[in-house]
Amino acid sequence: MKKYTLAVDIGASSGRLILGFLENNALQLEEIHRFSNNIVKKDQHFCWDIDKLFSEIKKGIKKCNDLGIKPASIGIDTWAVDFVLLDEHGELVTDAVAYRDDRTNGVMEEVFQKISKERLYLETGIQFQKFNTIYQLYAIKKNNPEVLDKAKTFLMIPDYFNYLLTGKAANEYTNASSTQLLNAFTKKWDKELLETLGINASIFQEIKLPNTVLGNLKEELVDEFGFDMKVVMPATHDTGSAVIAVPELNDTIYISSGTWSLIGVENRFPICITKALDYNFTNEGGIDYRFRFLKNIMGLWMIQEVKRNYDNRYSFAEFVDLAKEANDFQAIVDVNDDRFLKPDNMIEEIQKYCAETNQNMPTTPGEVAKCVYDSLVASYKGAIDEIEEIFEKPFPSINIIGGGCQNEMLNQLIADATKKSVYAGPIEATAIGNIVSQLMALEEVKDISEARRIIKSSFEVKQFDARENEAVK
Ligand SMILES: Nc1ncnc2c1ncn2[C@@H]1O[C@H](COP(=O)(O)OP(=O)(O)OP(=O)(O)O)[C@@H](O)[C@H]1O
Ligand SMILES: C[C@H](O)[C@H](O)[C@@H](O)C(=O)CO
Numbered sequence: 001m002k003k004y005t006l007a008v009d010i011g012a013s014s015g016r017l018i019l020g021f022l023e024n025n026a027l028q029l030e031e032i033h034r035f036s037n038n039i040v041k042k043d044q045h046f047c048w049d050i051d052k053l054f055s056e057i058k059k060g061i062k063k064c065n066d067l068g069i070k071p072a073s074i075g076i077d078t079w080a081v082d083f084v085l086l087d088e089h090g091e092l093v094t095d096a097v098a099y100r101d102d103r104t105n106g107v108m109e110e111v112f113q114k115i116s117k118e119r120l121y122l123e124t125g126i127q128f129q130k131f132n133t134i135y136q137l138y139a140i141k142k143n144n145p146e147v148l149d150k151a152k153t154f155l156m157i158p159d160y161f162n163y164l165l166t167g168k169a170a171n172e173y174t175n176a177s178s179t180q181l182l183n184a185f186t187k188k189w190d191k192e193l194l195e196t197l198g199i200n201a202s203i204f205q206e207i208k209l210p211n212t213v214l215g216n217l218k219e220e221l222v223d224e225f226g227f228d229m230k231v232v233m234p235a236t237h238d239t240g241s242a243v244i245a246v247p248e249l250n251d252t253i254y255i256s257s258g259t260w261s262l263i264g265v266e267n268r269f270p271i272c273i274t275k276a277l278d279y280n281f282t283n284e285g286g287i288d289y290r291f292r293f294l295k296n297i298m299g300l301w302m303i304q305e306v307k308r309n310y311d312n313r314y315s316f317a318e319f320v321d322l323a324k325e326a327n328d329f330q331a332i333v334d335v336n337d338d339r340f341l342k343p344d345n346m347i348e349e350i351q352k353y354c355a356e357t358n359q360n361m362p363t364t365p366g367e368v369a370k371c372v373y374d375s376l377v378a379s380y381k382g383a384i385d386e387i388e389e390i391f392e393k394p395f396p397s398i399n400i401i402g403g404g405c406q407n408e409m410l411n412q413l414i415a416d417a418t419k420k421s422v423y424a425g426p427i428e429a430t431a432i433g434n435i436v437s438q439l440m441a442l443e444e445v446k447d448i449s450e451a452r453r454i455i456k457s458s459f460e461v462k463q464f465d466a467r468e469n470e471a472v473k
């Protein structure tokens, strides 16, 4: 009898519900539901449409029942750092404000007046992104203290969906680590840090490890769906689940390629040394208390915005073809410049940057796309050089996972620039990591080693090697 698990993977640009089951010791996937996700303006802030997202989750669950499939479990993962606050009645006291909102502008620097950047990194090991949860909460404390006064429960986005499904409030470890409020060594909420910031530690919930069964569905949802299932907490930070699904991790660098490009390695301990701080690497929590030593690179968000600026006239695949036709165009932007985090018009922002740096101006869709891809490659190469400097050794290969691994031009450019073997796949790595976490929680798969063996034998990986005489950027 097939035991189905249902992964809900919601990224910053799209969400999907994917059934996973073992058959002949291979992992099979069946996509049940896919939907778009995007930021909406609400009360002068950029927010996620959290009600729409939960309705899409319910729609996908009902599709399973329509197919005669009753999954044994469900697991939800999403992007990091963002959260909601609930009052004493379990009602929302905040919108799900998005990390790209400008409410945290300048807040990181204010926090450094309370605790030094060095001390904060030594304790948490988390990269300095101005939108980290710590700065979002500090902004609320500063601008809307009454909201924090009413708050009784802090839930990150996947935690909130789990609460809606089960009525249980808990914070999952991998996503909690992205807040920059979790101590990298105790793996607990850093109460001393919270006290320093004047944030009430009691709103934070018990930290649950990934592969934990949180509970079953609330009765009214069993009636609504027509069946019950266990609600498992996988690595609820999407990149935490994605890294579980990297087919080969020995001496390989991964790039989780989607809205963001998360480039890094899996490590057994946090690296909080000055060089890691200076290069702004992070030590996000992983499965089995491993660490995701990585850094955020602006990612394919840039081409998503370019696509939107062209009124979605071109598909992602067409942008790749157009970029190939613009092969002679050369201009590089610093993709990690804050100006690209949420510009009004990405194309114009790229053009302004090129003008300011006396470079060729991209004017056609192909030239803009080529500039984005070349600029991402340059940033990847820089990050890889930094990783090899910190680890004092070369990494011979790169494994690209996520939707971006379908961009074969980008894969080839990365191989050319780094002179390393590039392995592309699996595309739905996040959902796969989510599924194997559920299978481990259900004791269908013994441990992460067995999970990775199954993943490696179940999914195709394409190899790209450097072409001779290609310029190393
Ligand atoms: N056929 C394709 N050819 C080239 N690139 C593609 C193709 N399909 C998707 N992509 C790239 O994959 C990206 C989306 O990746 P993915 O679906 O992993 O992101 P996500 O899960 O929605 O977001 P997040 O990174 O927040 O998880 C798109 O922005 C696009 O650039
Ligand atoms: C906002 C975060 O940096 C982002 O979610 C990143 O952690 C990620 O995982 C993107 O999928």
Ligand SMILES: [Mg+2]
Residues within 6 Å of the ligand: 009, 010, 011, 012, 238, 258, 402, 430
């Ligand atoms: Mg994703």
